[in-house]
Amino acid sequence: MTFFSTAARTPGPISLRNATAILVLGLTALLVLGGCSKKAPNERVTGNGGSVLLRTSSTQITVDLTDEEKETLKQIQDHRFAGAKADAVLAAGAASLEAMEFKPVVTDTDMMRIEGQQDKILGERWRKVIRAVLKSRGLPLSAKPDHESVSALIQIKPGSGTEPPLARARFNVTTWDSNGDSRTVTILDRNFYDDFFKRMETAVAQGDATAPAPPAPR
Secondary structure (H helix, E strand, O other): OOOOOOOOOOOOOOOHHHHHHHHHHHHHHHHHHHHHOOOOOOEEEEEOOEOOOOEOOOOEEEEOOOHHHHHHHHHHOEEEOOOOOHHHHHHHHHHHHHHOOOOOEEEEOOOOEEEEEEEEEOOHHHHHHHHHHHHHOOOOOOOOEEEEEEEEEEEEEOOEOOEOOEEEEEEEEEEEEOOOOEEEEEOOOHHHHHHHHHHHHHHHHHOOOOOOOOOOOO
């Protein structure tokens, strides 16, 4: 009677054909996985870093506001300055950004608008803060946050009748990670906007639009 041998068999060398088949299967799996990964509906890719298989450059993503977030922004981005002139409010906005270390700060007196940018290399403390902020928005970075830029747009609407001048602010933050990828989101922190408008109020009250120095980081 003949029995099947139960001895362990040593696998033979993989043929070129088998190796090629394995490679094709692996590449196909990567393509399928890459195709299945979907970005959120409100994310726009403004710069593409290539595919899963071939990374040619960094990827830049802009996260648009949802309808709910748009309503939140509307509630926190406007502030009226009773008893002030529009020119004084405009100057106060520029001075406040400069005091917050935005550079450059550009004022357009014809359009009554101010633009500024603040660049910062992130230390370990700020990396943790940024990670927490992005995670709370469901937007984790794939690598360590490395540096960030905050852009500011302030528009001034002159007063009309009994209505005092209005300032409308919007701050966006772009965070780059150690892979060179970036995400741009709008700041929706009420305290951030409230603090900015308080700084402007102080500058307007001083008359010369000199804003107070920014608080030292804790």
